Amino acid sequence: MAYPLEVWQRAVLPREFYQRDTVAVARELLGKVLVRRTPEGVVALRLMEVEAYLGVDDPAAHTAGGRRTPRNEVMWGEAGHLYVYFTYGMHFCANVVTRAPGQPEAVLLRGGVVLWGDELVQRRRRGRGDVNGPAKLCQALALTRRENGTDLTEAGEVFLAEDGFCVPPERVLAVPRVGVEYAGAAALWPLRFVVRGFPAVGLRSDDGAEGLPSRRGAPKPR
DNA sequence: TTGCCGATTACCT
DNA sequence: GGTAATCGGCAAC
Numbered sequence: 001m002a003y004p005l006e007v008w009q010r011a012v013l014p015r016e017f018y019q020r021d022t023v024a025v026a027r028e029l030l031g032k033v034l035v036r037r038t039p040e041g042v043v044a045l046r047l048m049e050v051e052a053y054l055g056v057d058d059p060a061a062h063t064a065g066g067r068r069t070p071r072n073e074v075m076w077g078e079a080g081h082l083y084v085y086f087t088y089g090m091h092f093c094a095n096v097v098t099r100a101p102g103q104p105e106a107v108l109l110r111g112g113v114v115l116w117g118d119e120l121v122q123r124r125r126r127g128r129g130d131v132n133g134p135a136k137l138c139q140a141l142a143l144t145r146r147e148n149g150t151d152l153t154e155a156g157e158v159f160l161a162e163d164g165f166c167v168p169p170e171r172v173l174a175v176p177r178v179g180v181e182y183a184g185a186a187a188l189w190p191l192r193f194v195v196r197g198f199p200a201v202g203l204r205s206d207d208g209a210e211g212l213p214s215r216r217g218a219p220k221p222r
Numbered sequence: 223t224t225g226c227c228g229a230t231t232a233c234c235t
Numbered sequence: 236g237g238t239a240a241t242c243g244g245c246a247a248c
Contacts, residue, residue: 051229060229071244088230089241095229108229135230179229201230 008161018079026052031167036141043117048198049110060183063104075104084148091135
């Protein structure tokens with residue numbers, strides 16, 4: 001097959017994709033391809049886990065209550081840009097900005113499956129190839145403060161693309177977000193979206209991995 | 223200017 | 236399951 005980078009470069013997600021409802025964007029980001037180019041090579045990741053952050057009315061968001069600081073400035077701007085921040089003194093986390101300017105909402109990129117550049121990922125992750133967790137994702141893709149504000153709709157050093165891969169809605173799990181206990185009731189909002197079977201932190205990894213209704217137990221969701 | 227704590231991870235028991 | 240590592244953001248003093 002042709003070098004897949006060429007394929008992804010021709011299928012970059014347009015601005016309009018990001019300018020919609022944040023929950024819809026989050027759900028639809030699952031299955032999309034995050035492409036990262038550096039002098040070291042190309043890494044491509046199929047997104048399997050994300051979290052929605054709903055702006056000023058979401059106590060768990062950096063922009064909760066209308067907070068606007070140099071750090072979260074990108075969230076206040078145009079949709080389709082990358083918001084990267086530093087946390088815990090040693091980690092970076094990457095988000096995709098959604099909605100319109102003045103509506104500071106975003107989707108945190110938490111994990112995925114490496115489609116290209118596995119060797120490079122292994123090197124950056126010190127021998128590990130798993131990309132489940134926002135800081136691991138940034139490490140695997142070499143995303144740092146330098147990439148903060150990058151426009152993801154241009155096929156440059158970081159962008160998101162569509163390649164026809166489809167995640168059926170019934171394979172998407174909606175569960176509470178991680179590490180936001182301080183946000184009170186909002187910590188329970190089911191704004192974390194995971195593709196069933198993806199080995200995400202704090203989730204059973206054997207649930208419907210083959211797309212079969214394997215022991216769909218007691219409570220019937222929905 | 224100070225001080226607390228975080229949208230985490232890895233490694234220990 | 237517990238916790239150290241490690242530092243910048245941000246609110247309060």
